[in-house]
Amino acid sequence: MSAGEMVQEAPARRSLRPVLFVLTLTAVLALLFGVPWWTLISAAQWPAGVAAAGTVVFAGALVAFPVLMFQGHGRGRDWAARTGDTILGVIWVVFVWALAGNVLRLALAAGGVADPARSRIVAAAVAAVSLVLLIWGYAEAMRVPRVARVDVTIPRLGAGLDGVRVVLLTDTHYGPIDRARWSSAVVDVVNGLDADIVCHTGDIADGTVAARRAQSAPLGDVRARYARTYVTGNHEYFGEAEGWLARMSELGWEALHNRHIVVERGGSRLVVAGVDDRTAKSSGRPGHGADHATALAGADPDLPVLLLAHQPKQIGAAVDAGVDLQISGHTHGGQIWPFHYLVRLDQPVVRGLTRHGARTQLYTSRGTGFWGPPLRIFAPSEITLLTLRSA
Structure with missing residues (x-):
């Protein structure tokens, strides 16, 4: 193959990517909406009027969904984001339980139940389970998170810091649904925990600082005996990462943008470090990118290290850097x-306390808020109280 032919082939491959993306997205949406439609409407053989009305609802949601998501998350129109996110949550739940319902269909068929009774039993069961889970999931998403209390033994932690209390917030995702009152209630819970250090490990909001100023304002009232620290998540890099770093500094938090501070109590010291999210470098923003060496530069290597890093998959670099405990969301x-x-x-x-290598532990929070669909189903939100123990 000549050099000219290779040059022509590369743009040809690139030009196919948008087509493949559209085809893949179309197939996913057809499956996501089609399975529930078939289970609830088509297979059940309802009277013509009911079937027509149900088909119109599903078709309308299918057509509207990508438009709403683009207008909402692409153009920043909160009403569209709220609607699109809700459709996504509802259709995901119904899709999952429609799949389960079709297992029930096989059992009913084996038991000799004929159609249309069989399919209508399945449709009713899927609708009932989905409705209950959607109501419960919405209540779980909108409630003030419960406190998850975890003791973490850090062998290198000095006796003077035994019992130090670290509160972890993460993934608050202040967004299209105004949760300013929720934010204030979360802060009230945090302030009742008598924290020595409060950490926020990113994804603070979806949207600009100006749009989410009221929702983020209560963070300025968080109390901590020694430090309030923050690192960026991947969602900051969808918008204005520098703006959120500045906003958190404005609210009195230490923005750990690849740097560290040292907390001292009772003659013992703890390095509290933070790194940017793993997507920071690819965002193209100058000066951003997870850099453990820079974050720990100048730190005493004999001191224990508490590292804030948004994603659990950043744990490999933490192990290499000799970190004692990474906290993530x-x-x-x-x-x-x-x-x-x-x-x-x-x-x-996905969640909880895990060990990686000889020294390093990782605590992964289920998150304080939610992204997108205002639902939490079998994955409750949390405010985490980590009590650090010395050996």
Whole structure:
């Protein structure tokens, strides 16, 4: 093959990418909406009027969904984002339980139940389970998170810091639904925990600082005995990362943009470091990118290190850097069951305390807020109280 032919072939491959993306998206949406439509409407053989009305609802949602998501998350129109996110959450739940319902269909068929009774039983069961889970999931998403209390033993932690209390907030995702009152209630809970250090590990908001100023304002009232620290998440790099770093500094938080501070108590010291999200470098913003060496530059290597890093998959670099405990979010614990199985394909951990290597531990929070659909199903939100213990 000549050099000219190779040059012509590369643009040809690139030109196919948008086509493949559209085809893939179309197939996914057809499956996501088609399985529930077939299960609830078509297979059940309802009277013509009912079937027509149900088909119109599904078709309308299918056509409107990508438009709403583009207008909402692409153009920043909150009303469209709220509507599109709600459709996404509802159709995901119904899709999952429609799949389960079709297992029930096989059992009914084996038991001798004929159509249309069989399909109508399945449709009714899927609709009922989905409705209950959607109502419960919405209540779980909008409630003030429960406190998850975890003791973490750090062998290198000095006796003077034994019992130090670290509160972790993450993935607040202030967004299209105004949650200013929720934010104030979260801060009230945090202030009742008598924290020594409060950490926020990113994805603070979806949208600009100006649009989310009221929702983020209560963070300025968070109390901590020694430090309030913050690092960026991947969602900051969808918008204005520098703006959110400045906003958190304005609210009195230490923005750990690849740097560290040292906390001292009772003659013992702890390095509290932070790195940018792993997507920061590819965002193209100058000076951004997770850099553990820079974050720990000048730190005493004999001191224990608490590292803030948004994504659990940043743990490999933390192990290499000799970090004692990394705290992260990002996964939301899956947020809407069974999405955690897909999250696990991308992340080494979905939630909880895990060990990596001889020294390093990782705590992954299920998140304080939610992204997108206002639902949490079998993945409750949390405010985490980590009590650090010396050996």
